[in-house]
Structure formats: structure tokens, C-alpha cells
Amino acid sequence: MQWEAVIGLEIHAQLATKSKIFSGASTAYGAEPNTQACAVDLGFPGVLPVLNEEAVRMAAKFGLAIKAEIAPRSVFARKNYFYPDLPKGYQTSQFDLPTVGKGTLEITLQDGTLKRIGVTRAHLEEDAGKSLHEDFHGMTGIDLNRAGTPLLEIVSEPELSSAYEAVAYMKKLHILVRYLEICDGNMQEGSFRCDANVSVRPVGQKELGTRAEVKNLNSFRFIERAINHEIERQIEIIEGGGTIVQETRLYDSDKDETRSMRSKEEANDYRYFPCPDLLPVVIEQCYLDEIAKTLPELPDVKKKRFIETIGLKADAAEVLVSSRELADYFETVVKASAAPAKICANWVIVELVGALNKSAQEITASPVTAEQLGGLVKRIADNTISGKIAKQVFAAMWAGEGDADTIIEAKDLKQNTDSGAIEAVIDEIIAKHPQQAEELRSGKDKMMGFFVGQVMKATQGKANPAQVNQLLKKKIFA
Ligand code: ADP
């Protein structure tokens, strides 16, 4: 029997508001436990929540970016359950009338083709507190700072068919929310996390199999591993004659396994009802029109432009649009260097990103500015220096020795294009290696590389390789 996996993701993006969704308490990360939860976040008797408009604006911005239906009227509902990190006894969320309705997101598959994934809905809700198990032996600590932090829960259709697709989808959303500046995307701090619903079915079957929901996935690597594990576990059970129970499972990254946490609750277990303390949210077209004006160029559009008008290959474009900062950096390099975009892309992706990764630095803190890198690429393009020497200049720029021109001047790295001088070097080398010269003359083309190498070495890399090639041919075959 051939099996196919079906996956739907519920992604929680913490909205980057300064204050909570229904109170004025701060959302800043890392404060002393229980110093940032106010009476509203804790649901004390007599308090009244007030909706943070900024959270609605961010949800609407997201909705516009994925071309979703945005509800003219949405409603907050209470989702009732008991848990130590939820002293209110209910989470204020949205149920049947979410702010953002159906939309789509396109992912790139391994073979380069695109696949559209449906977004079912994206609703606003508040986060709960956090249980702390590590520092308390035999007890659990509760930190309620996170209670009331605004979340956008983005729910996908069950249309992802592999762990790879699930990760591609999640990465795509991760990039998008940061472009929109509605979420900082920090996965370690829990600002962007995911629950994966996984089921399997025989290939060709229309109905969905029974799913398990895997929680606690806070890195792309874990998501991929957890989903693959879950798929294998389910197939093994079914092939062994068992059945899958609908349940919530927890991924344990230390043991690299999923284990059952609780049987899956149904919506009606939560006794949802409209929150009597909050008015419905009414969104008018003019409000959306204003927000639409604030949308940046979105990653897909940028990628298309990089391919179609700048002439980049799809994979280079994909890397460059992975963050707004990287894309802006690249475009500044192109402008400052006036060099072909492909050379610029190569320098940004290979040298710059490579150096940033090595030193674990963000592009916003890059020791080499985009203007500086542009200045370097310009000198490659106008043949002042070779690509090889440019790497040396880049390292000096990285070390803070100044602009490309300053370094080229100070270290005397200018390419030698004086053909007389190069010819003299060539003559010398041919004289030193008569046998190799004879081989080259009699058709052993590989010897060309040997001679170019020798000349470059003799000139400390400062000769222009193309020129050396040309002059060598002239000398050998003259
Ligand atoms: P709940 O809110 O109870 O978790 P939903 O019906 O809202 O349930 O679905 C949550 C997620 O589960 C969605 O992303 C959806 O695509 C996915 N999903 C639903 N059924 C299946 C299934 N049989 N297999 C895989 N994913 C599923």
C-alpha cells in the first residue's frame, strides 16, 4: 500500500504591538516573571478589556498581503478551559467570525514549481501565560507576563503533502510577517510557533485520515523531524492493523519523538460564546484602503522583478528576497556599483552572507555597508582588480580598513593591464618551461591553465586573466 501524508498547520504569530491586545500592559520580552500582567490580562472581576487597534490593523495588513477576505464584522469569543497558565478560565479568541478569512500563499517545491496553499482563516486572540518546569523541583512556576499578548493564528487548509512543503509554507509566512513588520519572527522567544496536524491516507483516497496534532514546534528543523516521525508512526500503526486516535501529541526535541499529551478536544468542549465585554470589530473599506497604501513590495513580487527585470536566476532571487534588509542591501549594491546584477548577487549571497553567517551577525550590523560593497564590485566590473584580488579587498573592508578604493591604493592591488610588462613576464615563463610550451603548441590545451596560473602567480594576481590568456596565445602560436 502506498501512503500519502496530509498536513495542515496552525501558526501563531505574535503581533509586534507595544502593549497587550486588551490592556495597556507591556509586551516586551524578558521581564521579571509576573511584572507585566495587569488585572485585565488576569481577568479579575470587574475589569473590562479594550481592544488594541494596532492588533486589528496588523491582522488586516496580513489579510491584504495574502489577498484574503477581510471580515467587515468580526467577533471575539471566549474559549473556556482550565489550565494553570490561564487564570481567567477562558482565552479571548475568535471563533465563527474571524477578522481574516480565506486567502492563499504560494510555496516553491523542490523541483522549482509553485503550489498554492489555501489559508482557511487568520484570527486574533490573546496568548496565555507560561508554565516553568525547569527551575522548580516537584512544582511548576507560572509566569503570566505573556498573558494577553496579541497573536494572529493563521490556519492552513489540509493541503500540504510533506514535511518539506510544511516547512516551505512556514518559512514563507515567516518571511511575510517580517516584511509586513507585524511580527519579529523570533522563534526562540516563541514569537512564531506552529502546531502541525498530520494524517495519512492511501494514495488516491479522497477522504482525510484521522489526524494527530503535534504541538510545541519552535524551529524549522523540529517541524520537519516531528512531521516525518508522525507520518511514519501513523503508517506503522495502520499497517499493523491499528487505528489512529485523534489526539494532541507533544514533540520532545531531546528524545526526537512525539508522545501523546491528551485526547483531542472538540470545539464544543470549549463552550465558545461571544465575549460580552467586547464589541464586534467593524472594518470599512476606507480603512483597508489606507492600510493597503502602507504595504511594502511583497517578497513574491520582488522576486519576480529580480528575475524579470534585473535578470537574476530564480534561486538567487529567492535567497535575496528572504528578508527585506537583504533585498534592500542587494539593490543598493547594484546601484552603487553600476555593475551587472548577477555579479552583485553573487557577491552579496556568497561573500557577504557567508561572512555574516561565519561571524553570526545580522545584515543590519554588517561591518561592510552596501555602498562599500558596491564600491568594491564596481572595481571588479571596470577591471581595476580581479575577482580573486577582490576577495582580499573584501577581507580588509570587513576588518575595517576602509573603502575598496582606499584599500586597493594602499595595498597596491590594481590590476596590471600594461601589456608590455605582462608580455615580458610571459616570455620569461615560456623560457623557463620549454617542454610545457611545446606541449601547448602541439595541441595540449590543458597547458593553457598552467601558463595562466604561472603568470598570475608571478604578478601576484594583479594581471588581468583575460588579457593574459590573449597574450599567451599570441606568444605561443605566433
Ligand atoms: P482545531 O481548531 O480543532 O485544531 P480545525 O478544524 O480548525 O481544528 O483544523 C485545524 C488544522 O487541522 C487546520 O490547519 C486543518 O487544515 C488541519 N486538518 C484538519 N483535518 C485534518 C486532517 N484530517 N489531516 C491533516 N490536517 C487536518
Ligand code: MG
Ligand atoms: Mg488546533
